[in-house]
Structures are given as C-alpha cells and as structure tokens.
Amino acid sequence: MSCKNCTVRNCAECQRGRAPILDAYDACEGGEGREGEYGVAVDIGTTTVVCELINIKTAERVSVFSCMNSQREYGRDVLARISRAIDRSAAHMHKLILGDIRRGLAEFAGHEITRITICGNTTMLHLLQNLPCDGLGVYPFTPVSVASAQVDFFGCPATILPGVSAFIGADIVAGLYNITGDLSPFWGSGTASPRTFLLIDLGTNGEMVLFDGERFLATSVAAGPAFESGSVFLASDVISQCAELVRKGVVDETGRLCGEAAISQADIREVQLAKAAVRAGIQMLLDEAGCGLHCVDKVFLAGGFGYTMDAGDALTLGLLPAGLPVSKIQAVGNAALGGTAKFLLRPDISEIQKIAASVTEINLATHPQFEQLFLEHLNF
Numbered sequence: 001m002s003c004k005n006c007t008v009r010n011c012a013e014c015q016r017g018r019a020p021i022l023d024a025y026d027a028c029e030g031g032e033g034r035e036g037e038y039g040v041a042v043d044i045g046t047t048t049v050v051c052e053l054i055n056i057k058t059a060e061r062v063s064v065f066s067c068m069n070s071q072r073e074y075g076r077d078v079l080a081r082i083s084r085a086i087d088r089s090a091a092h093m094h095k096l097i098l099g100d101i102r103r104g105l106a107e108f109a110g111h112e113i114t115r116i117t118i119c120g121n122t123t124m125l126h127l128l129q130n131l132p133c134d135g136l137g138v139y140p141f142t143p144v145s146v147a148s149a150q151v152d153f154f155g156c157p158a159t160i161l162p163g164v165s166a167f168i169g170a171d172i173v174a175g176l177y178n179i180t181g182d183l184s185p186f187w188g189s190g191t192a193s194p195r196t197f198l199l200i201d202l203g204t205n206g207e208m209v210l211f212d213g214e215r216f217l218a219t220s221v222a223a224g225p226a227f228e229s230g231s232v233f234l235a236s237d238v239i240s241q242c243a244e245l246v247r248k249g250v251v252d253e254t255g256r257l258c259g260e261a262a263i264s265q266a267d268i269r270e271v272q273l274a275k276a277a278v279r280a281g282i283q284m285l286l287d288e289a290g291c292g293l294h295c296v297d298k299v300f301l302a303g304g305f306g307y308t309m310d311a312g313d314a315l316t317l318g319l320l321p322a323g324l325p326v327s328k329i330q331a332v333g334n335a336a337l338g339g340t341a342k343f344l345l346r347p348d349i350s351e352i353q354k355i356a357a358s359v360t361e362i363n364l365a366t367h368p369q370f371e372q373l374f375l376e377h378l379n380f
Contacts (some may be wrong), residue, residue, distance in 0.1 A: 201335065
C-alpha cells in the first residue's frame with residue numbers, strides 16, 4: 001500500500017508495523033532530553049527522502065514523513081545528478097533538497113524539535129551542503145569532504161553524519177552504527193571466533209560491507225533499475241517472478257526467456273546484470289578478507305529493496321552465495337535511518353566517527369578481478 005503522507009510505496013511509515021527502526025535500543029540509556037523534546041532523523045536517498053520524528057526522552061517513534069527526492073527532475077541516479085550539478089544546476093538542487101526537508105519538518109509542527117541528524121550518500125550530502133560535485137564524477141572520485149558537520153537548518157542545530165568516500169557515504173556508516181551499536185562486542189573481545197557479518201544495502205546503488213572481526217571492508221556497485229528503490233514493489237515482483245521462472249526452467253541459466261511470462265526479457269537482463277555486480281562485489285570482499293562464506297555469521301539485507309526481498313529468491317538467482325543458510329539472512333529495513341535515529345538519542349560523534357575511520361574501501365572499478373567475477377556470476 002501507499003503511505004498516507006506521500007505517494008512513495010514501501011516508505012518508512014508503511015513499514016512501521018513490520019520492523020522497528022530503533023530495534024534493540026534501550027530507551028532508558030538514551031533518554032537524556034526533556035519530556036516533550038524531539039529530534040528528527042533524516043535519510044536523504046537518491047530516490048526518496050525520509051524524516052522521522054523521535055521523542056528524545058522516551059525514544060518513541062512519533063511520526064514519519066517520506067517523499068520523492070525533488071532532485072529527480074535532474075536524473076534518477078547519482079551520476080546524472082553530478083553531471084547536472086557540474087553543469088550549473090547545483091544551486092537549484094540544493095534548494096530542492098532543503099525544500100524536501102522543510103516539508104518534513106512542517107509535518108511535525110507543534111513539536112519542540114531541538115536537534116536534527118542527517119545521513120545520505122556522498123553526492124546527496126554534497127548537494128545538501130552546496131559543495132562542488134566536480135570531483136565526484138571523474139577518477140579518482142574525490143569528494144570535497146566526507147567529515148561530519150554541524151550546521152543550522154531553519155533555526156535548528158543539525159549534525160551531518162560522516163561518510164567514507166565518494167561511493168561509501170554516511171548512509172552506510174549510519175547503517176553500520178545501527179547494526180553494531182556499541183563496538184565493544186566486536187573489537188578487542190579476544191575471542192577465538194570473532195563475530196562477522198555482511199551488510200548489503202540495495203537501492204539505486206548496491207553497497208556491501210564485510211566485517212571480518214577486525215575491520216570493515218566496503219564496496220559499491222551500480223545496481224541499476226532492478227533495485228531502483230523508487231519502484232520497490234515493482235522491483236520485488238520482478239525479482240520474485242524471475243526467481244520462480246528460473247526454478248521452473250522457463251528462464252534458463254543464461255537468462256534466456258524460453259516461454260511466456262509476465263515479465264520481459266529486458267527485465268530479466270536487468271536482474272541478471274544487477275545480481276552479477278552485487279554477487280561479484282560480495283566475492284571480492286570475501287577474497288580480500290581471506291575468509292570463506294562459512295566464516296560469515298550473519299547477512300543483513302538493508303535498503304527499501306533489501307527489506308522486501310525474499311531470501312529464497314535471492315539464493316535462487318545467485319544474488320547471495322550458494323550454500324548460505326537462510327537462517328543467517330536477516331532483513332533490517334532502513335538501517336541508515338535507524339542509525340541516524342539512534343544517534344539522535346546517543347549523540348556521541350566519536351563513536352560513529354570511529355566506524356567511518358575503520359572502513360576500508362575496495363574500488364571494484366580498478367580491481368583486476370572484478371570483470372572476471374562479474375562474468376562468472378552472470379548466469380543464474
């Protein structure tokens with residue numbers, strides 16, 4: 001169904017009954033504010049903007065506003081936005097995203113909002129801060145800044161969370177913060193079998209992070225229309241149908257449609273390209289860490305699409321490695337928004353900066369084995 005506040009399907013409010021964003025967070029630990037004091041967590045996605053009103057004292061999720069990112073008139077993906085920003089449209093895109101946030105805050109009128117926390121991919125945060133995007137679209141893809149920032153939005157203090165690089169943004173750092181919380185169980189535990197996990201965030205792009213017990217290894221791939229988060233239900237249907245057709249043999253291992261189906265050959269090819277890129281990225285992270293699939297204790301699926309994806313379908317299509325037990329796969333919804341909301345309640349910037357500083361990016365575009373792995377994983 002569609003959210004009553006917007007035309008975005010599968011927005012945060014539509015998911016409220018399915019998976020709480022502040023899952024496993026102790027409200028008493030974070031409740032430092034006055035009763036009736038509120039904060040707003042903002043996740044600026046390439047496709048959608050989500051604002052969530054949080055009671056700082058009780059950690060209660062009070063309300064959610066979600067809308068399409070108005071910058072979509074300048075292109076559906078990050079590269080299109082960068083190109084238009086360089087071509088003298090940056091100032092207008094800056095105004096558009098401020099307008100989207102203002103709309104969200106207007107929905108929460110009547111509440112005493114004392115702080116705002118914002119995450120997003122690196123391009124979205126550059127446009128938000130009116131930073132030049134010239135270095136984001138050309139090698140070596142150098143952002144002006146991925147550091148955290150303290151700014152003022154509409155008279156309210158706001159914290160922009162830190163990112164890692166041009167392709168690993170503050171949304172991924174916030175997602176890791178949401179999953180790991182206090183890092184003490186992960187670092188310095190001295191245990192013989194450290195906890196490991198994969199975070200896979202699927203949207204307009206696909207970002208993957210492997211925690212091998214000591215470090216975060218991250219990479220990003222262009223997932224394309226198959227995982228485009230603005231049409232998540234359509235995308236889910238395509239993935240589900242494609243998986244069923246593969247199971248029935250109507251789509252062969254090369255991706256060729258051998259009979260009649262409700263989806264097109266073009267849809268199947270989009271799924272094929274996206275899953276090959278994501279699967280190759282996962283393998284590169286495992287290889288870089290020097291560990292096999294058996295070492296991974298948990299696989300977290302995040303993002304608008306990751307939340308709705310059926311684990312069995314992902315395994316059937318080869319998006320996730322064969323042999324991965326379904327019991328190890330967990331959907332975590334909008335992990336980025338969850339981490340951003342958690343920071344509102346526990347605003348220690350050093351903790352989230354520690355995560356950002358501990359991420360090592362693996363650039364697949366320059367990696368000699370990526371093309372080979374991509375081709376290896378094209379077939380279903």
